[in-house]
Amino acid sequence: GRRWHQSWGELKNNGCNLNYEAEHSNLEMCEHHPGYPVFHEGLKYWTCCTKKTTDFTEFLEQAGCSTGRHCWIKLDTKKVESCKYDWHQTGTHVCIAVYAKLTDPVNTYVEANPIRLNANIVFGEAEMFTLDIELIGLIDVSQSSVTLAASKVEIKLRKAEPAKWRTLNIERKVKETKDKEEKKDDEELEQRVDAVDLSDI
Template sequence: MAAETLKVCYNKGCGQKFDPDQNKEDSCTFHPGAPVFHDAYKSWSCCNKKSTDFTEFLNYKGCSLSFHNPVKPVEVKPIVDKSTADEVIEYRAPIRTALPRADFDSPQVIIEPKIAAGLLELAQQLQQSQTKDLADAFMPFVLPPVGTACKNNSCKEQYEGPHSDQGLCTYHPGFPIFHEGMKFWSCCTKRTSDFDEFLKQKGCETGRHCWDKKKSMESQVKCRYDWHQTGTHVAVAVYAKKYDPSQSSVKLSSVRLSINLYFPEEGGSFNLDIELGGVVDVTQSTASMMGTKLEVSLRKAEPGSWTRLFFPRTIQEIKKPEPSKLPEDSLKEDFESVDLSDL
């Protein structure tokens, strides 16, 4: 037969030329389904064969037999509106509305921690050896030796006599934080990468000097803590040893985290009370107490990255008003007006 009388088959996967007079029920081998492209794989919806190579995909032999199809499918072209051809389409990411923040003083929930077996054994040993000598409580007060340094953070003063207690102590009431190469105090916002500069930072609060190390440890125990985050959680780790889990606690609200760790040997506690840098889901947050640290896993209530762990809360110092002083002239008049003749 002449080539002019042959027609092209438009069935998917065939594409051969055929003689219309010889077109039978099993003349065409084709794919009745549609092409599928998913996860770099190419396949036909009617077959189970998959391939990442496009040429191999085109060479897949059909899976069905039928008549050849001489009818070319109608090509549907999208209608283009020429009036909007020069229009610039601007895409803006949707603005996500931040969740409302609760009040800092809103009620907190006690998080029941998962306690490691090793820490429980150590806590039992500490409780058995926690018998203190009562005589220490009645020991007479002894003045510190001259030259004793103040135990408050960043205070450089030394004890030179009873008059040293009258001076103000400038110190840091918080704790040192080392995070991503930066060093700063939990009570301040000044950050530096140089350790010497960190030690030279002047205190942010004034109070009384503390010359006795034991007394300072009774009020607070220093612990280092750090934090990191993922897309869904913020993890806060407090590095501590020999703390009693039965006398320690973790409290949480949607915007506030409070940690208290009690150390029987020192007779003091580590306290961390911060306003979180984001909103958390309290019901899906957890805590784990281990032998070397406490780790709190905070579930983010909304997607996004936190720029900081907490917002610094400034506490204004309330100064007592100084007693009013009378002018020297008025005092002179009062003394001169006193009649001493009857004495």
């Protein structure tokens, strides 16, 4: 699987490729995109310079169109416990909308396997919300997708079976102590986790 984050150290201006090293880093100009990312009908672009591309890597590598001061913020300082989200379903899909504004497309990543969803969404002023749930039904990861919009993140999960889901996830109130064999199973499952590839949007 592919992991969709590059750096957990700092959250930078969109499109900025420099890492903070020392005080002198602040003296260098920051080339960045002041706009926000739009992913629409396979096209990806920044609202500031609107150079459209279908390739996610190419999109991320577009040089910043504006210069200014660098923005270095430690990500782990603002982990938010909750973020508003809801879900609905159709015959074939389960759609989850997480209402996170100004999502950071570089640091946000979503992983899924047929029974689990793990979304780490970085948004706003370096806030991170994690939605890690065990799904009530099976999904087909290869046909699922993630869309980052200006005001929300939409996760579209393809149902593996057309059954109606009575709820989204399994609630586990108490974590039970696992014996060795169960732990081993968990590790194997972990290795099979496939990341939802954002470049396929």
